[in-house]
Structure formats: structure tokens, C-alpha cells
Amino acid sequence: MSLAWYVNRLRAMSPAEILHRVGERAKKSSARGKIEGWERYQTTGAPPRLAGLLENLKNAPDAVKSEIAAASSFILSGQFVALGVVWPERSGERLFSADVWRLDPVTGGSWPGSEKYCFDIPYRHERTLGDIKYVWEFNRLQFLQPLAADAALTGNRRAVEAIEAAVESWYAANPPFRGLGWNSGIELGLRAISLLIVTTLCGELLSPETVNRIRAILHAHMVWMARYPSRFSSANNHLVAEVAGEFLIALAMPELPLAAKLDAKGRKVLAVEAEKQILMDGVGAEQSPTYGAFTAEFILLCSFVARASGKPLAGQIDTRLKAFAGHIAWLSNCDGRVPGICDDDEGRVLTLSRHEPAYAASVCAAIAGYLGEPAIGPRPPELDLRDALLRSPLTGATAPKGLKTFADGGYTVVRETKHGRALDIVFDHAPLGYLSIAAHGHADALSVVVAVDGEPLLVDPGTYLYHSGGAWRDWFRGTRAHNTLNIDGADQSTMSGAFNWSHKAMTKLDTVSGADSWSVSASHDGYQKRFGTIHRRTLTSTADGFAILDQLDGTPNRTAEIVFQLSPQFDAKVDGGAVLIERNGAVIATLSWKEAGAIDITAGGNIGEGGWYSPSFGVKVEAKRISWRGKVTAEGVTCNFALTQA
Known part of the structure; x- marks a missing residue:
């Protein structure tokens, strides 16, 4: 370590x-x-059941049922894809060997198994075996969810047999507190939910031996999560995942010794965390729309099951869920895609175990289904398991228009039409992240992301990797990778680990005015101590787009770099001092500066040389990065973003 x-x-x-x-x-x-071995966790009884879910599944639209069948068939073929990686294909007759739970699909290495006490595995700084994130992903057992749904709907015996084989194999290979399956509470919470979905949907089709194994696994998971809760600086989405797992096990297995205590704890903590981790204006406290959706989905599932069980959770939870849906509606394009902001590791709760390009909007559709209300914003065309289990509406609403400031969360969103083109702008004046370590934040203060005609144009670079990312992890969350200003290549906030920051830039929304001639100004102090300056950025509406004014209060005539990262779908070239931004050979927009400076447009290369974009976890692709470098005078530097006529 x-x-x-x-x-x-x-x-x-x-x-x-x-x-x-x-x-x-x-x-x-x-x-x-002292607390290892399955014997102490053995408990016999009926399959644990979460109220309301099976009934909704049986009444799901045919289109959703077709997607469930397709996902089940894919898994039964021995295939698994997650986090941008294709796992080695397995024989349909041998889907779950003992070694599969330890396999890193990138390096081919095997992580320690039951021979190791779980807390003796130093995964944070391991580089030879690979990134434990991949191994944890398979051990979440989320691929069992579509198999269980398929079995419940069609009686598919192959799906039932695969579930039983997986449970038997995992049970044998991962005794309590041994191996990598037991060293992170969020992983236990997610795995517990997957197994509860299995027993809820198709428990009556499983053998008594399989049911008893699942019951023992759930009991041991409950004990672990209650014993080692995430607290203080770790009390982010991890805490919600653990409490959700505890609470749902308690509802499904009320006879367990800890059930009553954890039922009461869950009701209290979920109500508190809903108000902490979903801010009053609906923004997720971790600043990432997808992490916000992840937290919201845990809380949503618990709220649904509690209500279906006859004892709803506190009413303020519904208020925060609805606020989150409203925030995502402002970020979504017509297909429910939202801009990538801060980290996204593709965590899901209810899933068909496949990539979801519009996860946040899908969760918001499920929130509408739970509340019994029409969708607030667009919903994705893709259908997933949560649509069936939570009765999501299959039609969405039109995205809102105008200007909206989320003052608590720290974003101003503009959605308007200029020159016949839809122009969507998100201006980030948010804090770095949540709690003292801001684990999933990026040093992106005052960055701007822009979509034109529903297509991302100026983008956040994405996430790429976590533990195994090394210098790439730092690049993708650093200031130079984002659409903002940097001084001497320095980050606004100072990194002190892959999920930690030692100094955090403080942001401030200075002014905002709406209507057609809108304007918004914000500042941050990330460069004050090191360079004696406050970075202030003002966005102003123009007839054909908008202008960005960057000022450095306190140190005029300092050299700085202003960056714009393009989406891979767009190209750029310098023409007469301006930058032409093209899509499929047609100019869509131009960038031009009033002040003289050196313009560079580069894609790829080594870290820091050119632009990179991560469309999903584990994947990075070259993309043009536009850099303006010059002196920022006392009056500042103005960049005009102008759209061409559609």
C-alpha cells in the first residue's frame, strides 16, 4: 500500500x-x-421476496419482455460485456467455473480467492493483476437479473439452470470474508440486490438447495454491511448502496436477527441521505449526473418496495427524487442522453446487464412510474429491466427550453434555437464534489459543454479508468482536459490520489440574467494561492451563439491556455485566425477570439499532447482538442462561438 x-x-x-x-x-x-464460513449464516425458508416487482414484471409491455428475452439469450450464450471490455466467451455448458470469479478480463490474471482474508487484498495500488473494478463487476451477479426475469415470464429452464449453476459456483468459491468479493461494501449491496431480484422473480422455480444458498449469502452480506458501514468521507453513494442492501434484505427476510434494527436504520438513513445526496434543486451532490442517477435508483427501489410492503418511506424522499428528475430533464437531449460530467463508471441497480447510453433519463422515467405521474423530460428509446419492474412510462416529455440555474448544485443550463439550430449549453459553476475527498469530482470549474442539434460538440473528456488508470486517471479529471482556462498547465484543484483532492477550488455564481439576452457570470479561487488570481468567466448570448469572456482578477497580462475538447464526431481546422468546426465536411460552428493568441488543434498522442475522449468506462478515443494560448489582459479574453445557418 x-x-x-x-x-x-x-x-x-x-x-x-x-x-x-x-x-x-x-x-x-x-x-x-471468527465470523467466516457458511455454517453460521445458514437459514432455511421460502425464497426471499420484494413486494410489488413480480406483479409489475408480468404486466410489462411486450416490447420490454422482448428485450428481457434477448438479454437472457445473450448471457446464456456465454457472453459478457461491461466497462468497455468483452470477457472471454464461455461454453454454455460451463458458464461459471470456479476461476471466473477471480478473472481480470483485460490482463488475463487471477485475483486472490478464498485463500486470502478479504481485508488482506491490497487492491487500490495493484497494477500487475489489473483493475479490480472489472472483477467486481462480474461478481455483482447483475447478469442474473435478466435470466430471472426471463425465467419468470417464460419458464425458461436454461435460465433457471444457469442461475443455479452461478449461485452454486459463487457460493463455493467465495465463503464469507474470504477473497475479493468481500472487501467493498458497495459490491455487497449490489450483489445482495441482484440475488433478491432473482428470488423475487423466479424463486419458486429454484431448487431448495439454491434458495438456501442464496439465503445464506444474503444473511452474511447483511452482517458484513452492518459491521463495516461507510462513514464520514466515504459516506457517498457507497453508503446508500450498503443501506439499500441491508434494508431490502430486512424487508425480504424479517426473521433474521438484525432485520428489525436494519429496517429502522434504513428508513432513517435513506431519508437523511436523499436530502444530502440529492440537493434541493435536484442536482446530485457528487456532481456527476450518472452517479446521481445511481444514488437515486437505490433510493427509488427501496421506496417502491417499502410502499408495496405497506409501510412507505418518509415523504421528503419522493420530493427529492422528483427534483432529480427535473434536473435531468434540463440536461437531456430528445433521446435522454445527458452530457458526461465528472466520473461515470456505469454503475446500475436494476439492469439487463448491458450498456445503457441514457441511464440517468431511464432512472427518471422509472421515478415517474413510481410516482404515478407523466415523465418530466425525454426518455431513452432503449428499454431496460427497471422499466418493467417499476412501470416506467414508455413515452417521455419534450425537453424544457430557456435558461435554468441550479444554484444549489452549481449549473446553469441554456436551451435555445439560433440560426435554425438547437443550441444546448451547460455552464459548470459547481463545487468540486461531495464530502472532504470529492471522490468523483473533476477539476472542471467554469467549464462549458455544448450540444448542437442534439449532438455533443464541446464535451467533458469522460472517465476512462479508475485504479489502473495512473497518469491517464489524472489527465481525464484534470483541468487541461476540460473546456475551461488553465494557468501554466496547473489544475484548479490539487489531486492527492485517484479519488482524493488536497486543495479544492471554491466556485461562486456571481450574476445571472435570463430572457433572450441572457448572461451568466461565475468565478473560482483555485489559482489564487499559487498565482494570485481569481478566474472569472462570463457567458453572454449573441445573435448567432454565445460569447465567453475570461478574466484573471489580480494578475493582468498573465499567459493562460483556454481549451475546448471536441466530440470525436466533429473535426476542426484553423482558417484566417478562426476555428471552423465541421461535421461530415459541413461547417457547423466557428470559434474566434478578439485577442491575439496561438491556436493549436491536436488529437491523441501522449498525455497532454492532444485531445482524448472516453465515451464509456475503459474506452478512450482520439478527438480534436482546441487550445488558445496567449496573454489575458485586464479586460480579459473573449471567444465567440457562432453557429452557421442550418
Whole structure:
């Protein structure tokens, strides 16, 4: 384990958190050999069931049922794709060997198994075996969800047999507290939910042996999550995942010793976290639309099951879920796609175990289904399991138009038409992230993302990788990769680990005015201590687009770089001092600066040389990065973004 990682992590902790971590470490050490083995978790009984889901599945539209059948068939063929990686294809007769749970599909290496105590596996800084994220993804068992739905709808025996084989194999290879399946609470929460979906949808088709194995797994998961909760700086989406897992197990297995306690805990914590992690204006506190959707989906599932069980959760939860749906409606294009902002690792709760290009909008459609209201914004054309289980409306609403400022979350969104083209702008004046480590934030203060005619044009670079990303992880969340200004290539906020920051830029919304001649101004202090300057950016409506004015208060005539990262679908070239942005050979927009500066347009190359874009986790592609470099005078530097006539 890296000493520097420990030092930086400690710096982000309060004295109370340090005391908690010391106690947790002692608790993990003392548990070695004492709470392992399946025997202590054995419990017989009926298949655990979450109320309301099976009934909704049976009444789902035929189009959703067809998607379930297709997803089940894909999994039964021995294929699995996630996080931009194709797993080695497995024989349909041998889908779940003992080694498959430890396989890294990128390196081909095998992570430690049951021979290792779970807390002895140093996964954070492992580079030889690969990225534990991939191995965890398969161990979430989310591919069992479409198999269970298919079995419930059609009685597909192959699906039932595959579920039973998977459960038997996982049970044998992953005894409690042994191996990598037991070293992260969020993974236990997600796996518990997958197994509860299985027993809820097709439990009556499973053998007693399989049901009893699942019951033991769920019991052990409940004990682990209750014993090692995410707290303090780790109490983000991980906390919600763990509490959701505990709560749903408690509802489905009320006879367990911890059930009553964790039912009460879940109701309290979910109500509190809904208001912490979904801000009053609907923005997710972690700043990422997809992480916001991830958190919202956990809370939504718990709310649905609690209500169907006859004891709803607190009413303020519904208010925050609806606010989140309203926020996503402002970000969505007509197909429910939202801009990539901050991290996205493609985490899902209810799923057909395949890539979802419009996950956040899909969750919002499910929120509408749960609330019994029409969708607030566009919904994706793709259908998924949550549409069936939560009765999502299959039609969405038109995206809102105009200007909307989300003051709590820190975004201003403009949606308008200029020169016959739809112009969507998202201006980021948000904080870096959530809690002291801001784990999933990017150093993107005052960045701008732009879509034209529903197609992303100026984009956030994306995520690419987590633990194994190394310098690439830093690039994709660094300031130079984002559509904002940087000084001397320095990040606005200072990284101190793959999920930690030692100094955080503070942002401020200065002014905003609406109507046709809209204007919005914001600033951040990320460069004040190092360079003696405040970066202030003002966006103003123009007849054919908008203008960006960048100013450096306190240090005039300082050299700076202003960056715009293009989506891979667009090209760019310099023409007479302006930049022409093209799609399929046709000029869509131009960028021009009033002030003299050096313009560079480069795609790919080594880190820092040119533009890269990550459309999904684990994938990066070359894309043009436009860089203007010059002196920022006291009056500032103005860039005009002008659309051509459609």
C-alpha cells in the first residue's frame, strides 16, 4: 500500500473519522477466523421476496419482455460485456467455473480467492493483476437479473439452470470474508440486490438447495454491511448502496436477527441521505449526473418496495427524487442522453446487464412510474429491466427550453434555437464534489459543454479508468482536459490520489440574467494561492451563439491556455485566425477570439499532447482538442462561438 496514499487520505479526515478508522481496522483484524464460513449464516425458508416487482414484471409491455428475452439469450450464450471490455466467451455448458470469479478480463490474471482474508487484498495500488473494478463487476451477479426475469415470464429452464449453476459456483468459491468479493461494501449491496431480484422473480422455480444458498449469502452480506458501514468521507453513494442492501434484505427476510434494527436504520438513513445526496434543486451532490442517477435508483427501489410492503418511506424522499428528475430533464437531449460530467463508471441497480447510453433519463422515467405521474423530460428509446419492474412510462416529455440555474448544485443550463439550430449549453459553476475527498469530482470549474442539434460538440473528456488508470486517471479529471482556462498547465484543484483532492477550488455564481439576452457570470479561487488570481468567466448570448469572456482578477497580462475538447464526431481546422468546426465536411460552428493568441488543434498522442475522449468506462478515443494560448489582459479574453445557418 502506498505511504503517500495513506498520508493524503489522513489529511482529508477529521479527528472523529481517524478514530473511527482505527476502530474499524481493529474490528477487521479481530474478525479474522471468527465470523467466516457458511455454517453460521445458514437459514432455511421460502425464497426471499420484494413486494410489488413480480406483479409489475408480468404486466410489462411486450416490447420490454422482448428485450428481457434477448438479454437472457445473450448471457446464456456465454457472453459478457461491461466497462468497455468483452470477457472471454464461455461454453454454455460451463458458464461459471470456479476461476471466473477471480478473472481480470483485460490482463488475463487471477485475483486472490478464498485463500486470502478479504481485508488482506491490497487492491487500490495493484497494477500487475489489473483493475479490480472489472472483477467486481462480474461478481455483482447483475447478469442474473435478466435470466430471472426471463425465467419468470417464460419458464425458461436454461435460465433457471444457469442461475443455479452461478449461485452454486459463487457460493463455493467465495465463503464469507474470504477473497475479493468481500472487501467493498458497495459490491455487497449490489450483489445482495441482484440475488433478491432473482428470488423475487423466479424463486419458486429454484431448487431448495439454491434458495438456501442464496439465503445464506444474503444473511452474511447483511452482517458484513452492518459491521463495516461507510462513514464520514466515504459516506457517498457507497453508503446508500450498503443501506439499500441491508434494508431490502430486512424487508425480504424479517426473521433474521438484525432485520428489525436494519429496517429502522434504513428508513432513517435513506431519508437523511436523499436530502444530502440529492440537493434541493435536484442536482446530485457528487456532481456527476450518472452517479446521481445511481444514488437515486437505490433510493427509488427501496421506496417502491417499502410502499408495496405497506409501510412507505418518509415523504421528503419522493420530493427529492422528483427534483432529480427535473434536473435531468434540463440536461437531456430528445433521446435522454445527458452530457458526461465528472466520473461515470456505469454503475446500475436494476439492469439487463448491458450498456445503457441514457441511464440517468431511464432512472427518471422509472421515478415517474413510481410516482404515478407523466415523465418530466425525454426518455431513452432503449428499454431496460427497471422499466418493467417499476412501470416506467414508455413515452417521455419534450425537453424544457430557456435558461435554468441550479444554484444549489452549481449549473446553469441554456436551451435555445439560433440560426435554425438547437443550441444546448451547460455552464459548470459547481463545487468540486461531495464530502472532504470529492471522490468523483473533476477539476472542471467554469467549464462549458455544448450540444448542437442534439449532438455533443464541446464535451467533458469522460472517465476512462479508475485504479489502473495512473497518469491517464489524472489527465481525464484534470483541468487541461476540460473546456475551461488553465494557468501554466496547473489544475484548479490539487489531486492527492485517484479519488482524493488536497486543495479544492471554491466556485461562486456571481450574476445571472435570463430572457433572450441572457448572461451568466461565475468565478473560482483555485489559482489564487499559487498565482494570485481569481478566474472569472462570463457567458453572454449573441445573435448567432454565445460569447465567453475570461478574466484573471489580480494578475493582468498573465499567459493562460483556454481549451475546448471536441466530440470525436466533429473535426476542426484553423482558417484566417478562426476555428471552423465541421461535421461530415459541413461547417457547423466557428470559434474566434478578439485577442491575439496561438491556436493549436491536436488529437491523441501522449498525455497532454492532444485531445482524448472516453465515451464509456475503459474506452478512450482520439478527438480534436482546441487550445488558445496567449496573454489575458485586464479586460480579459473573449471567444465567440457562432453557429452557421442550418
